[in-house]
Amino acid sequence: QLHSSTGLFNGISPNEAALLALMETTGYSMVQENGQRKFGGPPPGWDGPPPPRGCEVFVGKIPRDMYEDELVPVFERAGRIYEFRLMMEFSGENRGYAFVMYTTREAAQRSIHLLDNHEIRPGKFIGVCVSLDNCRLFIGSIPKDKTKEEILVEMRKVTEGVVDVIVYPSATDKTKNRGFAFVEYDSHKAAAMARRKLIPGTFQLWGHTIQVDWAEPEKDVDEETMLRVRVLYVRNLMMTTTEETLRQEFSRFKPGTVERVKKLTDYAFVHYHSREDAVTALHLMNGALIDGATIEVTLAKPVRCVYPIFAGSSLSPASLLSLKPGQFSSAVTLLEYYCYKNSWALPEYYLYSTPGQDGKLMLIYKVVISSTRSSFMPDKVCTVLEDAKELAAQNALWNLVPRVRSLLLFLPSPTVLSLLLLSPTAPVSSHTAVPEPSPTLSLPPPHRDSISPLIRTLPSSDHPSIITRCVRRGNTGMEEGGGGEQHLVCY
Secondary structure, eight states: OBOOOTTOOTTSOHHHHHHHHHHHHHOOOEEEETTEEEEESSOTTOOSSOOOTTOEEEEEOOOTTOOHHHHHHHHTTSSOEEEEEEEEOTTSOEEEEEEEEESSHHHHHHHHHHHTTEEEETTEEEEEEEOOOOOEEEEESOOTTOOHHHHHHHHHHHSSOEEEEEOOBOSSOTTSBOSEEEEEESSHHHHHHHHHHHTTSOOEETTEEOEEEEOOOOOOOOHHHHTTOOEEEEESOOTTOOHHHHHHHHTTTSTTOEEEEEEETTEEEEEESSHHHHHHHHHHHTTOEETTEEOEEEEOOOOOOOOOOOTTOOOOOOOGGGSOGGGOOSHHHHHHHHHHHTTOOOOEEEEEEEEOTTSOEEEEEEEEEGGGTEEEOOSEEESSHHHHHHHHHHHHHHHHOGGGHHHHHHOOOHHHHHHHHHOTTSOOOSOOOOOOOOOEEEOOHHHHTTOEEEEEOOOTTTSOOOOOOOOOOOOEEEEEOTTSOEEEEEO
């Protein structure tokens, strides 16, 4: 530990002298432990608990010979620093990244806006983004008759720092859970210690060997973005509840306010014409009873799908085989990967058209995989080119891999399909993008014979599909089927 007191500067290196001078000036302490050097935490005069989640930022691409005496003054421009953690090598150099915790979330956001892609030295640019300290564990193979209160009590018996337990009722029987839970801890350290204790696979609860892994934390969305959201996410619906019922219930306070409703299994998205009406409905409908089920209502969180590229970042060629399953955002890409994996030729897409009843041109793709001597065509047509291609790829996957069918019936999400098809033993994540598909029109068999070819497209690698989706983050887990099999499902 470094101590700041007058007269200790003789016989030490310039770097140490600079750090001691910083401590002398600011009054912060500094200690090095477990491969990191901590400046502050708490700062002088701090009284109370540490800042809440969302106050910490991650800093990358730091020059290896740059230390706190240069970095701290830069990051103090955004606000008061609670703690600065610089990752260190045994050699004394830093490892190129650090974590800065501010005393407020506003300061953390200001730091991102001010210092992301900041030129810290001539030709050297740093990257700054929000740090997600994961405090949530996924616990699987829990008896389905256990309540949230019972699970909370049991987890507090075997682990420390448990704050809350998130349990979702079964889609078909609201008196039972779905066979898993998410356990929230008061800190990342507490969650890590709990995971270390439970991870060996021999730990039992109520006589069941449980599965434990990290749950990907739900990303924070900045306040400015959330202030523009006019879509509600509705959870815990009955399977029998219809979109028309939801439209009536959510516009009862002011008829005509609902723009549209999209329901998938036991959850739905309710779109409003205005932000004000969405907020009013949120307060009125959260906890309401619809068709015998107590529903949960929140604002739908937009997912940020594009990120800045840091100046000086190196780019190298990549193939589909190098991607993780969660990085597949469409069935088109997933089908191409599946062909790669089986050493097949790439899928070829043939576009056909047929006139619709309202005069619009309806589109449909036929997928041909020459290596298997097979072709696939869905029984629905679309008005949008990219959606027609996505539908064709989903249909091909449906026919190529029978074990995805039961999942597609309930949730046709390419991300979920990729986890099931390509990495069935991969760690379970609570991040899954749920698409809201564009309108499609069923195509009766006689009509299918009258479609006419429009163009022959290039293989999907040369003709990428770009699809804009309305998505919301949800929780993902393993649910046991009637025959004891495990299904990956999204909520």
